[in-house]
Structure formats: C-alpha cells, structure tokens
Amino acid sequence: MPPASSYDPDEGGLVARSRTGDNAEPLSITEISARLKRAVEDQFGYIRLRGELSGVKRAASGHLYCSLKDEKAVIDGVMWRGNAGRLGFVPEDGIEVVATGKLTTYAGRSKYQIVMETMDIAGEGALLALLEKTRIRLEAEGLFAAERKQPLPFLPKTIAVVTSPTGAVIRDILHRLADRFPSHVLVWPVLVQGKGSAEQVASAIRGFSALPDTLPKPDVLIAARGGGSIEDLWGFNEEVVVRAIADCPIPVISAVGHETDTTLADFAADRRAPTPTAAAEMAVPVRAELAAAVEDYAHRQKRAITRPITLGKERLEARAQRLPRLEALLQPPTQRLDDLSDRLQRGLKDRAGKAREALQADAARLSAPLLLSKIGRARDRLDTVRLAPALATNRLARDAERLSSLSRVFRSLDPEALLDRGFVLVRDKAGNILKTRDAAAKEAALAIKFADGILDVMPAGAAVPSPEKAKPVRKSRPDAGQTRQDDLFD
Incomplete structure (x- = not known):
C-alpha cells in the first residue's frame, strides 16, 4: 500500500495519497504564514506611504489602529503606544498623511499591514483641510458665536499674558503697555510651538481663571505669539486651546502671528489683534508716555532680584555635579566586606583544621597510664595539705542556708x-x-x-x-x- 500524502482527484478515494515523484510535505497554516511574513518584511523593510486615514481607533492600551487608503486600495496600519503619544496632531478620519514604518503581516486575519513609527500630515493642503474641518465642527457647537463674546474692560489693573518668556513677543507687549498705560502684568511662560505647546497654552489659560482670591485677578488675558508658517501656529488651532479660550471667564485677546495669519483661537477669543503689539494697544487706553527712567529702573530691579538666584543656582548645579555618586561611595566598603567575608571563611576553615590537629595530638596524651600517674601526683599533693575544719563547716553552712532559702521559694x-x-x-x-x-x-x-x-x-x-x-x-x-x-x- 503506497504512503498517503496528498489527494489525487483522478484516482478518487477519500484518503490523500502521494503521487509519483512527489516528495513535498504539506505545510501547516502557521508555517505558510511565517514564510509570508519573512518574505514581506525582507522585501520591503521600512517604507513611506501616503494616504487618507480611515477607521481611526485608539485602544484602551494607547495603541492606534487605522487604515490608509487612496482611490483604489486600502492597507491596515497600527502605531504602538509610545509612537502614538508623540504625534503632533490628533488623527481623524479623512486626514491625508504620510506614514513611515515597516510592512509586515498579521497571521490572525491573513492580512498585511504597516507598523507605523511616524505619521505627518501630507502637505499644507491637507493641513488646511483638517483646519477647516475642525472649524466647522467647533462652530456648530457654538464656540464662535457672537453672543459668547465679552467686552474688554476700559481700564484693566492686571493683565495676564500667555506666551514664550524668551521671544520678542513678550518684550513688545510689555514695552507697549509701559508706553501707553502702566499696568500689572502676569506672565505665564509656555511653549508656543511644537509638541506639548497646545496643552501648555490651555493649562495657562485655565490656570489664570482659577487663581485664588489672595492673588490679583487678571482683568484681561492676552494669548500671543509671533508669526510663522501654518505648522508653527498649529498649536493655537488645537481643540484644547479653543475650548480653554471659550470657557475662560476673563476677556481674551488673541494675538497670534501677523495680520494675515488666522487661527481657530482668533475665532474663539473675545477680540482678535493683528499683532501682539496691537493686542497691548487694545488692552489699555492711551496715556502720556512714561519716562524712560521708569522702565530702566524696573528692568534693573528685575535683574538685581534674579541675579543672586541665578548665580546661586549655577553654583548649586556646579557643586552638585562634583558630588560623588552613591555607587562610588558604597563601592569601597562593599569590596572590603566581600574581602573580609572571604578571609573569615578561610580563617574559620584554618582554625577548624588546626583545632582538629591539636585534638588529635592531645588524644595521644590522654592514655590511661598517664592519667593514673597524674591522679597519683594530685593525691600526694592533697595529702600534704592540712585542711582546717572551719573551711569545710563554713562552706557547708552557707550552702545549707542557700538550700533552705531555695526550698522556701520552691x-x-x-x-x-x-x-x-x-x-x-x-x-x-x-x-x-x-x-x-x-x-x-x-x-x-x-x-x-x-x-x-x-x-x-x-x-x-x-x-x-x-x-x-x-x-x-x-x-x-x-x-x-x-x-x-x-x-x-x-
């Protein structure tokens, strides 16, 4: 009977039988899936794909699942939690993106997919399309409605500014406010572009709204940054910033970019200023120019206050760098402990060996004749000693008294x-x-x-x-x- 290996439809029958010259064993589903996975990964490796996002879903674990599609084809995509958390935008259906990653297969569904490491919006056109989509959605919620706008105070005593502490924007605002009307200014330093900038701006706006009564309450708030490309200004188009501005009980002036730049923060703010300098002019009324010495004294006072702190911080950091690490401090005692432990073990072994040798040597001197001789000499010395009766009677009296006391306690x-x-x-x-x-x-x-x-x-x-x-x-x-x-x- 020939061995059964495959089914031959010409021969008929129910049991698979091998053909003449056939030496190939049938593959399991796992084996063919593994071969396909290796073939796809070896052939393509890391690739870049451009397509439209579809079916975007973020799992509870933080992983991002989606599909990339064009007019004729669709490919599944996955981005693990670490890379998904570093995205500079919120993925949504309909956004055209460029994804970079590794092409692989998923044997559980017999599909091929791309494991994405980075994802960027595909060009300025796609970015503008996403901006318009977000604007329409937020406008439908009424965040840009005119009845939500608050009037600006005529004479604010305290002005809050949310911007970068190192850019030219804050200097322009402070300079214009000092020229037009001296006001109390609270600056909340934030990032104004890049990853995390939107969250910092929104947190600063909500922070000014939640200041305790012990601190001066701002009468008006200016959210500002300088000009730049649409990517640079994108943080002020994020939904979290727009909602923070719309919910702020303090009147907000949006001064983002130059006069031709427009962001969603401008629509949600109570007033839009074409430039940060114009925002300062909107915030306070015109007044006689202040003397140049007042501004100079203010800057000198600020530098005098911060200089000791800065120098002290630099000295502290320099001394902290020279401090030895904990591992370096513990290394010599640890090494010495290990050395002493080894020496102790060797010493105990040597001591036990010497004691064993001494015991064996002493055993030879414990012979019966030797012991009898020692007993005889001890008896002779005892006979030469005269015992006084008082020595024995006194000792017996003390012992009898101790015995009587113990008997009573017993x-x-x-x-x-x-x-x-x-x-x-x-x-x-x-x-x-x-x-x-x-x-x-x-x-x-x-x-x-x-x-x-x-x-x-x-x-x-x-x-x-x-x-x-x-x-x-x-x-x-x-x-x-x-x-x-x-x-x-x-």
Missing part, C-alpha cells in the same frame, strides 16, 4: 501546695494544665486533682471518653547521679 511556687487550701488542678488527657474555661470545654475528658486524689470528669455536652485513667504527673527530681560536690578550696 514551696511558695509549687502549685500543688495550694491543694490543701481548697484549690484544684485541671489537666487534659496528656497531663497539660488547662488555664481557661474555653480550653477545658474543648476536651473530651478532664482530670481534676484534689488534695486527696484525682477525679476524672467529662465536660457537659462532650462525648463519653474511653475508660482511661489519667496518668499521675510526676514531679521532676534532680538525678542523684547528677549531683556535684563542690571543691572545698573554691
């Missing part, structure tokens, strides 16, 4: 001494003394010892025990063979 601590006074001892079968009622209730039989004997009883409700007699508990007495006579000369 009688006072003996529990059976109380039996003559009406007390009893309750024991279990094993002869152990029971001290509590609960312990006695758990025993099937009890032995109660009176002054004149032992009475076996059974607790109420307990099973009838077998007729066994409790063995009397004997007092331990010192072994007569263990008594030791003290030396009279001690």
Whole structure:
C-alpha cells in the first residue's frame, strides 16, 4: 500500500495519497504564514506611504489602529503606544498623511499591514483641510458665536499674558503697555510651538481663571505669539486651546502671528489683534508716555532680584555635579566586606583544621597510664595539705542556708501546695494544665486533682471518653547521679 500524502482527484478515494515523484510535505497554516511574513518584511523593510486615514481607533492600551487608503486600495496600519503619544496632531478620519514604518503581516486575519513609527500630515493642503474641518465642527457647537463674546474692560489693573518668556513677543507687549498705560502684568511662560505647546497654552489659560482670591485677578488675558508658517501656529488651532479660550471667564485677546495669519483661537477669543503689539494697544487706553527712567529702573530691579538666584543656582548645579555618586561611595566598603567575608571563611576553615590537629595530638596524651600517674601526683599533693575544719563547716553552712532559702521559694511556687487550701488542678488527657474555661470545654475528658486524689470528669455536652485513667504527673527530681560536690578550696 503506497504512503498517503496528498489527494489525487483522478484516482478518487477519500484518503490523500502521494503521487509519483512527489516528495513535498504539506505545510501547516502557521508555517505558510511565517514564510509570508519573512518574505514581506525582507522585501520591503521600512517604507513611506501616503494616504487618507480611515477607521481611526485608539485602544484602551494607547495603541492606534487605522487604515490608509487612496482611490483604489486600502492597507491596515497600527502605531504602538509610545509612537502614538508623540504625534503632533490628533488623527481623524479623512486626514491625508504620510506614514513611515515597516510592512509586515498579521497571521490572525491573513492580512498585511504597516507598523507605523511616524505619521505627518501630507502637505499644507491637507493641513488646511483638517483646519477647516475642525472649524466647522467647533462652530456648530457654538464656540464662535457672537453672543459668547465679552467686552474688554476700559481700564484693566492686571493683565495676564500667555506666551514664550524668551521671544520678542513678550518684550513688545510689555514695552507697549509701559508706553501707553502702566499696568500689572502676569506672565505665564509656555511653549508656543511644537509638541506639548497646545496643552501648555490651555493649562495657562485655565490656570489664570482659577487663581485664588489672595492673588490679583487678571482683568484681561492676552494669548500671543509671533508669526510663522501654518505648522508653527498649529498649536493655537488645537481643540484644547479653543475650548480653554471659550470657557475662560476673563476677556481674551488673541494675538497670534501677523495680520494675515488666522487661527481657530482668533475665532474663539473675545477680540482678535493683528499683532501682539496691537493686542497691548487694545488692552489699555492711551496715556502720556512714561519716562524712560521708569522702565530702566524696573528692568534693573528685575535683574538685581534674579541675579543672586541665578548665580546661586549655577553654583548649586556646579557643586552638585562634583558630588560623588552613591555607587562610588558604597563601592569601597562593599569590596572590603566581600574581602573580609572571604578571609573569615578561610580563617574559620584554618582554625577548624588546626583545632582538629591539636585534638588529635592531645588524644595521644590522654592514655590511661598517664592519667593514673597524674591522679597519683594530685593525691600526694592533697595529702600534704592540712585542711582546717572551719573551711569545710563554713562552706557547708552557707550552702545549707542557700538550700533552705531555695526550698522556701520552691514551696511558695509549687502549685500543688495550694491543694490543701481548697484549690484544684485541671489537666487534659496528656497531663497539660488547662488555664481557661474555653480550653477545658474543648476536651473530651478532664482530670481534676484534689488534695486527696484525682477525679476524672467529662465536660457537659462532650462525648463519653474511653475508660482511661489519667496518668499521675510526676514531679521532676534532680538525678542523684547528677549531683556535684563542690571543691572545698573554691
């Protein structure tokens, strides 16, 4: 009978049979999936794809799942949590993106997919399309409605500014405010572009709204940054910033970019300024110009206050860098401990060996004739010593007094001494003394010892025990063979 390996439709039958010259074994589904995976990954490796996002879904684990499609084809995509958290925008359906990653297969569904490492919006046109889509959605919610706009105060005492602390914008605003009207300015330093800028701007706006009553409350808030490309200004188009501005109880002036630049923050703000300088002009009314010395003194005071702090911080950082690390401090004691541990083990072994050798050497000197000779010499020395009777009688009197004292203490601590006074001892079968009622209730039989004997009883409700007699508990007495006579000369 030929071996069965494949099914031949020409021969018929139900059992797969091998053909002539056929030496190929059938592959399992796992094997063919692994081969396909290796072939796809070896052939393509890292690639860049451009397509439109579809079916965007962020799992509870943080991973991002989606599809990239064009007019004729669709490919699945996945981005793991670490890379998805570094995206500079919120992926949505309909956004055209450029994704970079590794092409692979997913055997669980017999599909090929791209594991994306980066994802960027595909060109300025796609970015503008996303901006318009977000604008329409937020406008439908009423965030840009005119009835939500608040009037600006005529004479604000405190002005809050949300911008970068190192750019030219904050200097322009402060300079214009100082020229037009001296006001109290609170600056919340934030990033104005790049990853995390939108969250910082929104947090600053909400932070000014939640200031406690112990701090000066801003009368107007300016959100500002300089000009730039649409990518540079994108942080002020994020939904989190727009909602923070719309929910702010303080009147907000948006001064983002130059006059031709427009962001969603401009639509949500109570007033839009073409430039940061114009925002300062909107915030305060015109007043006589202040003397140049006032501004100079203010800057000098600020530098004088911050200079000791800056120098102290630099010194602290320099000294902290020179401090030794904890590992370096613990390394010598640790090494010494290991060395001493090794030496201790070797020392113990050497000491045990020497003691063993000394014991073996001493064993030769413990012969019977040698011991008898030593006993004889000791007896001769003892015979030459005259013992005074007082030495023995005094020692015996002291020992007798100690024995009498210990006997009295023993009688006072003996529990059976109380039996003559009406007390009893309750024991279990094993002869152990029971001290509590609960312990006695758990025993099937009890032995109660009176002054004149032992009475076996059974607790109420307990099973009838077998007729066994409790063995009397004997007092331990010192072994007569263990008594030791003290030396009279001690």
